[in-house]
Amino acid sequence: MSVPGSRQPSPLPSMSLRGAVDLSALKARATATPPAHAPSASAANSAASSSAQAQTSREQPGADSGQTIQIDEANFPQLVQLSAQVPVVVLLWAQYSPESQRMRDELAAEVAGYGGRLAYATADIEAFPQLAQALAIQAVPTAVAFLKGQPIPLFQGAAAPDQSRQLFEELLRVAEANGVTGTVDGEPASAPAEPPLPPRLQEAYEALEVGNYAAAEAALTKELAEHPADHEAKAMLAQVHLMSRVESLGQDEAERVRAAAASSPDDVEAQLAVADLDLVGGHVEDAFARLVGFIAKNFGPEREQARVRLLELFEVIGTTDPRVSSARQQLARALF
Structure with missing residues (x-):
């Protein structure tokens, strides 16, 4: 859409x-x-x-x-x-x-x-x-x-x-x-024009329109190298990574990954993949809880890998979202 x-x-x-x-x-x-x-x-x-x-x-x-x-x-x-x-x-x-x-x-x-x-x-x-x-x-x-x-x-x-x-x-x-553009008085709404995107974000957006995730990632990486505090670019890059990972999973592969995650709770790659699928499917709390639970029970490089991925998913959802705030608190308890 x-x-x-x-x-x-x-x-x-x-x-x-x-x-x-x-x-x-x-x-x-x-x-x-x-x-x-x-x-x-x-x-x-x-x-x-x-x-x-x-x-x-x-x-x-x-x-x-x-x-x-x-x-x-x-x-x-x-x-x-x-x-x-x-x-x-x-x-x-x-x-x-x-x-x-x-x-x-x-x-x-x-x-x-x-x-x-x-x-x-x-x-x-x-x-x-x-x-x-x-x-x-x-x-x-x-x-x-x-x-x-x-x-x-x-x-x-x-x-x-x-x-x-x-x-x-x-x-x-x-x-x-979704085609809902009316107003309470029955007239079509005229939304104010948004300001243009910065050039590299526009480049990334156009790359995404044709499914070129590599080009989008390259443009956003350059933008963040020059403007590391650009929250919009961070969120967009996190979405690019998520979209790229999920698109590579076909239906059969997604079912296999879910089965692997259920049978091997310490398999970090399987847990990360299912968290991606949950997030894209709208099950935000489930995705966060899965990774927080993994972090609480595991140590070493796998724990850090899950922590980094969880922070990236926070960017996808938006750092002001109350579900992110709640998951951050749970993450802090799991870590300390």
């Missing part, structure tokens, strides 16, 4: 959002073994379709303004339908949590700054507990997005404005790649 205007390499479909987020995997995760009477995301899609037929005279919530949508069981199907037109950011909050009430108001202002390219909704989990159950929400505040009816986890707990803005920008890029 190509992401027009994205500064991240696009050949990996499962890396739509930074953090290897795969929309189909996320939908499965959100709907897996839902509690009794809790509406799953797929059920919500079906409800949206039938509700739309039964209530054609009813407006979609928030479709004609940038005002906050208050979600309840009655209008949730319309919100899911709206997410086919514009990404919908949803903040789950509760009266008993002052922090979640603060985040509810702060996000309203942030989303309003996108000029209708995002819709904003809130859900009181005490008034609409089925939604929290269906999405497996463990605490408030929690922010998720809906895109084409599919849930996308954003963050749990308080988020700094720069963190939420970064997530919203990534969400908009994924939306554009």
